[in-house]
Amino acid sequence: MAGMSSKRLQKELVKIQGTLPPGIALVSAENLREWQMDLSIPDNPIYPPTEKYRLRFLFSPSYPIEAPEVVFLASSNPERKIPIHPHIYTNGIICLDLLDTQGWSPVHNVESISISIQSMLAGNTKAERPPGDAEFVRSNRQRPRDINFLYHDPSV
Amino acid sequence: MRQSLFAGRWRIRLPSSLDGAALRVTKTPPVTRKRKLDTASLSATSQPPPEPKRKASKTTHKDSIAQVEAALPATPQTLTSDKGMDSDDDFASVASSMELGEELSSSVDFGAEDSDVELEDYQDDDSAFETHAKQKPKRKAFEVEYKVYSPQDIQDQQDKQVAEVAALLEQPTEQTAILLRFGRWNKERLIEQYMDNQEEVLDKAGLGQNMSSNPPRIEAIDGFMCDICCEDTPGLQSYAMNCGHRFCVDCYRQYLAQKVREEGEAARIKCPGDGCNKIIDVKSLDLLVTSDLTDRYHELLMRTYVDDKESLKWCPAPNCVYAVECGVKKRELAKIVPTVQCECKHSFCFGCTQADHQPCPCSLVKRWMKKCEDDSETANWISANTKECPKCHSTIEKNGGCNHMTCRKCRNEFCWMCMGMWSEHGTSWYNCNRFEEKSGSEARTEQAKSRQSLERYLHYYNRFANHEQSAKLDKDIFHKTEKKMTLLQSSSGMSWIEVQFLEAASQALQQCRQTLKWTYAFAYYLARNSQTEMFEDNQKDLEMAVENLSEMFEKSTDQLAGLKVDMLDKTSYCMRRRVILLDDTAKKLKEDVWEFNVELA
Numbered sequence: 001m002a003g004m005s006s007k008r009l010q011k012e013l014v015k016i017q018g019t020l021p022p023g024i025a026l027v028s029a030e031n032l033r034e035w036q037m038d039l040s041i042p043d044n045p046i047y048p049p050t051e052k053y054r055l056r057f058l059f060s061p062s063y064p065i066e067a068p069e070v071v072f073l074a075s076s077n078p079e080r081k082i083p084i085h086p087h088i089y090t091n092g093i094i095c096l097d098l099l100d101t102q103g104w105s106p107v108h109n110v111e112s113i114s115i116s117i118q119s120m121l122a123g124n125t126k127a128e129r130p131p132g133d134a135e136f137v138r139s140n141r142q143r144p145r146d147i148n149f150l151y152h153d154p155s156v
Numbered sequence: 157m158r159q160s161l162f163a164g165r166w167r168i169r170l171p172s173s174l175d176g177a178a179l180r181v182t183k184t185p186p187v188t189r190k191r192k193l194d195t196a197s198l199s200a201t202s203q204p205p206p207e208p209k210r211k212a213s214k215t216t217h218k219d220s221i222a223q224v225e226a227a228l229p230a231t232p233q234t235l236t237s238d239k240g241m242d243s244d245d246d247f248a249s250v251a252s253s254m255e256l257g258e259e260l261s262s263s264v265d266f267g268a269e270d271s272d273v274e275l276e277d278y279q280d281d282d283s284a285f286e287t288h289a290k291q292k293p294k295r296k297a298f299e300v301e302y303k304v305y306s307p308q309d310i311q312d313q314q315d316k317q318v319a320e321v322a323a324l325l326e327q328p329t330e331q332t333a334i335l336l337r338f339g340r341w342n343k344e345r346l347i348e349q350y351m352d353n354q355e356e357v358l359d360k361a362g363l364g365q366n367m368s369s370n371p372p373r374i375e376a377i378d379g380f381m382c383d384i385c386c387e388d389t390p391g392l393q394s395y396a397m398n399c400g401h402r403f404c405v406d407c408y409r410q411y412l413a414q415k416v417r418e419e420g421e422a423a424r425i426k427c428p429g430d431g432c433n434k435i436i437d438v439k440s441l442d443l444l445v446t447s448d449l450t451d452r453y454h455e456l457l458m459r460t461y462v463d464d465k466e467s468l469k470w471c472p473a474p475n476c477v478y479a480v481e482c483g484v485k486k487r488e489l490a491k492i493v494p495t496v497q498c499e500c501k502h503s504f505c506f507g508c509t510q511a512d513h514q515p516c517p518c519s520l521v522k523r524w525m526k527k528c529e530d531d532s533e534t535a536n537w538i539s540a541n542t543k544e545c546p547k548c549h550s551t552i553e554k555n556g557g558c559n560h561m562t563c564r565k566c567r568n569e570f571c572w573m574c575m576g577m578w579s580e581h582g583t584s585w586y587n588c589n590r591f592e593e594k595s596g597s598e599a600r601t602e603q604a605k606s607r608q609s610l611e612r613y614l615h616y617y618n619r620f621a622n623h624e625q626s627a628k629l630d631k632d633i634f635h636k637t638e639k640k641m642t643l644l645q646s647s648s649g650m651s652w653i654e655v656q657f658l659e660a661a662s663q664a665l666q667q668c669r670q671t672l673k674w675t676y677a678f679a680y681y682l683a684r685n686s687q688t689e690m691f692e693d694n695q696k697d698l699e700m701a702v703e704n705l706s707e708m709f710e711k712s713t714d715q716l717a718g719l720k721v722d723m724l725d726k727t728s729y730c731m732r733r734r735v736i737l738l739d740d741t742a743k744k745l746k747e748d749v750w751e752f753n754v755e756l757a
């Protein structure tokens with residue numbers, strides 16, 4: 001299994017270091033366990049074009065059969081905030097079906113996930129957190145992929 | 157004849173058909189309504205039925221049953237499984253069991269005491285069989301009908317249904333099994349859809365025409381690149397179902413291994429393609445599932461049968477392989493707490509599969525657990541195992557389940573729960589179980605109100621946690637006592653059988669504490685009215701009975717022999733109080749009598 005994730009990630013890395021869609025940039029990929037990407041969102045007043053949002057990808061040895069864990073990270077230097085969105089909790093956990101066990105397809109990759117999250121933000125019209133954000137952030141101890149989110153509004 | 161009917165264990169038999177097709181709405185034959193009894197553990201069912209009102213004490217056995225039943229709403233069907241408990245097969249087995257005692261070979265023990273009573277009832281039932289179609293099962297209000305199935309029973313059930321549907325659809329059994337699993341074992345809907353559009357159903361289940369004429373196979377395709385591993389070596393073996401999503405065989409196998417081994421899926425694994433809802437059919441699975449997975453895969457296939465049926469649930473006890481069938485539906489859970497006991501002796505709620513939580517309905521249990529979790533830090537100090545003697549302030553450690561504490565230093569006797577004097581806990585004004593609300597004037601400020609609401613919660617939580625803790629301590633004490641039982645035998649000349657009263661007492665304590673524990677969660681959500689006060693009286697009676705029995709466990713071994721009769725009395729009194737409380741609560745739940753301070757979901 002270990003062979004699988006490293007081989008696939010090496011191929012992804014070669015491709016990502018070549019070209020990436022606008023607004024998506026590779027920040028670090030020092031090993032085959034954790035990568036970081038920066039996103040910027042064009043044409044949406046909720047997210048100023050100068051602001052960047054950092055995604056952290058964690059890969060298990062059985063990636064891509066198993067989904068990676070993808071969350072937003074906050075930091076002060078450089079300044080990175082958790083983007084406001086009705087499906088993104090203040091602790092950076094993203095409620096997106098393709099990231100959980102049920103919705104994941106091994107055909108997805110770092111680039112396609114980044115694109116999906118970028119367009120999820122680009123299309124957002126509500127500057128708000130998910131319902132129950134504070135409660136969830138306080139009490140959640142589960143790994144993101146094991147959380148059974150209710151996809152109440154798949155259009156967002 | 158009587159002997160053969162009750163001496164053995166009742167074998168759980170499968171009705172001829174488990175689904176509605178052959179359902180006959182007739183009177184349930186008496187024997188098939190029998191609950192699983194365990195007289196060895198002094199189960200509640202072996203006790204005489206409760207008196208409907210605490211005052212009425214002169215009612216005969218039959219009269220009280222009539223009263224209990226008269227109090228039931230006129231909807232017996234909601235309580236009974238509609239999955240064929242009433243089928244011809246059972247009917248026949250009862251009729252013939254009078255002659256064929258050997259059919260009754262497993263599962264339910266009827267105690268000697270009990271069987272006489274039962275027999276009379278059966279005979280009554282039997283003679284009134286054809287005419288009195290309204291007669292209700294003599295089940296207590298807090299009991300539900302259920303059956304326990306072994307893995308073999310479940311396999312047989314599946315085989316039987318497959319055979320039935322196969323005959324109806326004129327399909328080979330292997331294909332029918334695929335169709336049934338695909339249709340989540342909803343036989344009626346499957347047959348209907350099949351009659352409507354045979355081709356479509358076969359196609360969706362992966363059994364369509366093009367499947368048999370041109371089945372997908374593992375092959376190497378020129379210029380193919382696998383979207384999972386990004387491999388494109390020439391000659392790479394790959395596979396695609398008729399949705400066209402092609403992946404290399406290695407990736408497909410790893411994907412299936414992940415699903416089968418890690419995620420426990422088998423019957424409805426989807427194509428790995430993005431957004432593709434195509435279920436991987438059995439033919440493809442046979443081709444791709446590696447030999448090290450086949451056992452697990454077939455086990456999972458069998459499990460889906462139980463998972464797919466609302467009326468079946470796996471026993472949640474670790475490593476238990478039994479399943480339980482019960483007809484209580486989700487929507488009925490505000491009216492009934494369906495408690496079942498598995499062959500492995502584990503008692504659990506069929507509604508939510510948590511350990512037995514009678515008399516508290518599932519939704520309140522969920523609420524309560526959430527509340528306890530949220531408030532755990534505030535409430536933690538309460539479950540601490542040391543307190544101070546209210547009189548001399550020396551530290552006291554609780555090492556038994558009993559709440560009657562005697563300080564070693566000053567001999568002060570007090571109650572562990574409320575720290576009040578034990579002498580005040582006599583029969584007259586024992587108020588340890590009831591939370592006294594302060595009058596409105598005392599709780600006018602916001603702060604006072606929130607302090608009072610916390611105090612109220614702690615009152616109930618304290619007692620809830622205390623019974624949980626005491627049950628553990630009682631069990632510890634019993635284990636120590638168990639060793640002494642051997643000693644007791646040699647010192648008193650009692651036989652092993654004769655010292656079993658200790659075991660019976662211990663089990664009664666465990667069971668009653670489990671009930672008491674949940675009465676406090678239940679009471680927390682009750683509005684203050686006369687019904688609640690009656691409930692608290694019942695709770696108090698049970699609690700006192702339990703403390704009295706628990707106290708006896710702290711006696712020394714040489715005293716125990718002389719206490720046998722007393723202990724047996726107290727044991728059966730505890731169980732009686734428990735039945736009374738549960739029966740009363742269950743009836744009122746069914747009749748919507750309780751007034752809760754929250755919405756009952």
Ligand SMILES: [Zn+2]
Binds near residue numbers: 382
């Ligand atoms: Zn591959």
Ligand SMILES: [Zn+2]
Binds near residue numbers: 399400428429432433
């Ligand atoms: Zn597909």
Ligand SMILES: [Zn+2]
Binds near residue numbers: 471472476477478500
């Ligand atoms: Zn069990």
Ligand SMILES: [Zn+2]
Binds near residue numbers: 507509
């Ligand atoms: Zn429950």
Ligand SMILES: [Zn+2]
Binds near residue numbers: 545547550565567568
């Ligand atoms: Zn003292």
Ligand SMILES: [Zn+2]
Binds near residue numbers: 572588
């Ligand atoms: Zn007390």
